[in-house]
Amino acid sequence: MQSDSKKELKRVLVSKGSAYTKYLQRIVGEESLWALVKFELIMAFFGNLPGILGLKLRSIFYNYLIGEKGKNTVLLPHVTLRCPNKIKLGKNVLIDEYVSLDVKGSDSEGIILGDNTVLEKSALLSTGYGGYIKIGKNCGLGPAIQIHGHGGVEIGNNCLIAGQTYIVAASHVFEDPSLPIDSQGFIPQKIVIKDDVWIGAGVKVLGGVTIKRGAVIGAGAVVNKDIEEFEVAAGVPVRVIKIRGKKKAVSKLALN
DSSP, X not given: OOOHHHHHHHHHHHOSSOHHHHHIIIIISSOXXXXXXXXXXXXXXXXXXXXXXXXXXXXXHGGGTSSEEOTTOEEOTTOEEESGGGEEEOTTOEEOTXXXXXXXXXXXXXXXXXXXXXXXXXXXXXXXXXXEEEEOSSOEEOTTXXXXXXXXXXXXXXXXXXXXXXXXXXXXXXXXXXXOGGGGOEEEOOEEEOTTOEEOTTOEEOXXXXXXXXXXXXXXXXXXXXBOTTEEEETTTTEEEEETTOSSOOOHHHHO
């Protein structure tokens, strides 16, 4: 059976509405002429404007575009915003060049970034249809990371996520070999990353996983199971190699 998120995707793509209507739904996020004019003018005049002038004008005019934007939040040029009315940014947030904040679908809860959080260059945050992404305070997300929040992604405070990490909160259905995989839908699977987690470069975090407080994930790992508090884990698939604060590695039994 197709998920509600898959049905929402197909509704947008194959609806009988005009290209204009689809553009309003998918890009602008509001189905009104005023919303379209406001979005087009602000993005056209200020979205890619370089230098301190562009920085200052975006700080003013993006208040009329983004759902919430805290004090001293900075968006550099060439940032892609889709359905910006469902994006909430805390205070002192920094969003680097070529970042994409992509809210999909009318029923999405959107994207929320807490105070003092940094998104480095070319990061992609996409809610998926019906999903959401919530990131806490004082987090650093490295260049070219991807977070896909179909089933919801929640990241706590003081987390470090290195570049090229891929976090996807869903899994495709593929049981029926007589049907194309794309037609079988997908299963939203929530991902939770608690406070004070460090995730190394190039890690893959799969749907349904919880990484608990203080855990460390080594570079290149594939996280397909829950990681407990203060565990240090690495490998493909991931396995626990030690506990933070303990001099000795955990026993082999704990690795299985």
